Amino acid sequence: MNVKVRPQLLSLKAYTPGKSSEEVQREYNLEKIVKLASNENPYGTSPLVKEAISLNNFAIYPDGASTALRKEVAEYTGVKEDQLIFSSGLDELIEIISKALLDENFNTVMASGTFPQYRHNAVIQNAEIREVPLKNGRHDLPAMAKQIDDKTQVVWICNPNNPTGTYVDDKELEQFLQSIPSHVLVVMDEAYYEYVTAEDYPETIPLLDQYDNLMVLRTFSKAFGLASFRVGYGIGAASFIQQLEVVRLPFNTSVLAQNAALAALGDLEFVEKSVSLNAIELQKYYEFCKQHQIDYYPSQGNFIFISIPGKESAEVFQYLLERGYTVRPFPNGVRITVGTKEENEELFELIEKIVLIAH
Numbered sequence: 551m552n553v554k555v556r557p558q559l560l561s562l563k564a565y566t567p568g569k570s571s572e573e574v575q576r577e578y579n580l581e582k583i584v585k586l587a588s589n590e591n592p593y594g595t596s597p598l599v600k601e602a603i604s605l606n607n608f609a610i611y612p613d614g615a616s617t618a619l620r621k622e623v624a625e626y627t628g629v630k631e632d633q634l635i636f637s638s639g640l641d642e643l644i645e646i647i648s649k650a651l652l653d654e655n656f657n658t659v660m661a662s663g664t665f666p667q668y669r670h671n672a673v674i675q676n677a678e679i680r681e682v683p684l685k686n687g688r689h690d691l692p693a694m695a696k697q698i699d700d701k702t703q704v705v706w707i708c709n710p711n712n713p714t715g716t717y718v719d720d721k722e723l724e725q726f727l728q729s730i731p732s733h734v735l736v737v738m739d740e741a742y743y744e745y746v747t748a749e750d751y752p753e754t755i756p757l758l759d760q761y762d763n764l765m766v767l768r769t770f771s772k773a774f775g776l777a778s779f780r781v782g783y784g785i786g787a788a789s790f791i792q793q794l795e796v797v798r799l800p801f802n803t804s805v806l807a808q809n810a811a812l813a814a815l816g817d818l819e820f821v822e823k824s825v826s827l828n829a830i831e832l833q834k835y836y837e838f839c840k841q842h843q844i845d846y847y848p849s850q851g852n853f854i855f856i857s858i859p860g861k862e863s864a865e866v867f868q869y870l871l872e873r874g875y876t877v878r879p880f881p882n883g884v885r886i887t888v889g890t891k892e893e894n895e896e897l898f899e900l901i902e903k904i905v906l907i908a909h
């Protein structure tokens with residue numbers, strides 16, 4: 551094969567989804583598989599979504615401007631319609647922003663130990679990547695600010711951070727925004743926004759009036775339970791959003807995705823219920839971890855990062871997998887999506903056994 555991709559792609563791996571639940575179930579002869587690896591909503595989706603997703607004409611393109619959804623999201627978030635851009639999940643919006651802002655002449659600043667798509671897209675764009683280690687699992691904003699220079703185009707702040715669940719608070723963020731030059735786009739990835747309970751978590755939408763270099767990312771994949779449909783959105787200065795629109799594919803969100811998101815917005819009670827159950831279950835995780843001397847970060851998302859002293863995360867992952875629970879392993883711990891009460895109780899029993907082996 552003489553066709554060659556650009557050299558920077560050679561250092562990247564394509565996303566590998568891992569074994570399907572069916573494969574794992576067959577391999578280990580399991581009655582069921584509980585997927586707690588990708589931070590989906592364990593309570594599913596609002597029943598209104600099912601009613602809303604019938605199509606009567608498959609041959610017609612979707613509304614490329616997402617007009618109806620735009621109106622509802624503008625109302626839900628309290629912004630103007632022209633401040634919004636829609637995407638096929640936030641994965642695509644991260645790609646759009648990277649394409650619009652990054653190439654070999656620029657750099658981008660992010661945490662190391664955060665959502666991997668910021669880095670992945672920066673590599674594709676051949677931009678210089680400046681990664682700043684997390685400090686106690688949290689973004690170190692003063693250290694990130696120090697990495698910024700006149701070639702910096704975008705800073706990524708994952709808030710709450712995936713995989714640690716930690717957050718940047720309102721004071722830290724304001725100090726950071728005041729301290730950096732206005733040519734730098736600050737992306738606040740708030741994929742888990744609806745789950746947040748901390749009182750000093752920054753409300754970023756009001757800050758958009760003050761900082762036109764700020765952009766907020768939200769998704770329907772998590773608390774709204776629509777991960778399979780792929781709908782996310784960004785909020786920013788209207789003039790900047792207009793420029794990003796140039797990069798967006800014309801029909802990037804399908805008719806079904808737009809209709810599903812609209813229906814989900816019509817059932818905020820479902821979201822509230824999911825969020826309050828998540829908070830209750832997270833508390834149980836904290837108590838469980840304390841009781842068993844398991845290290846963890848308090849989380850603002852629907853997941854928790856834990857580390858069992860004396861146990862390799864790959865071993866913990868494999869042990870749970872063979873017993874029907876899929877979680878996400880990292881070098882220094884595992885990230886577990888907070889499941890339903892029953893799922894969590896079963897998982898606690900399994901983890902208790904690992905702890906006993908470890909001690």
Ligand SMILES: Cc1ncc(COP(=O)(O)O)c(C=O)c1O
Nearest residue numbers: 639640641665712741769771782
């Ligand atoms: C922090 C963060 N950002 C973005 C995404 C991508 O979400 P989406 O499903 O909207 O593409 C995820 C998904 O796990 C995430 O955790």
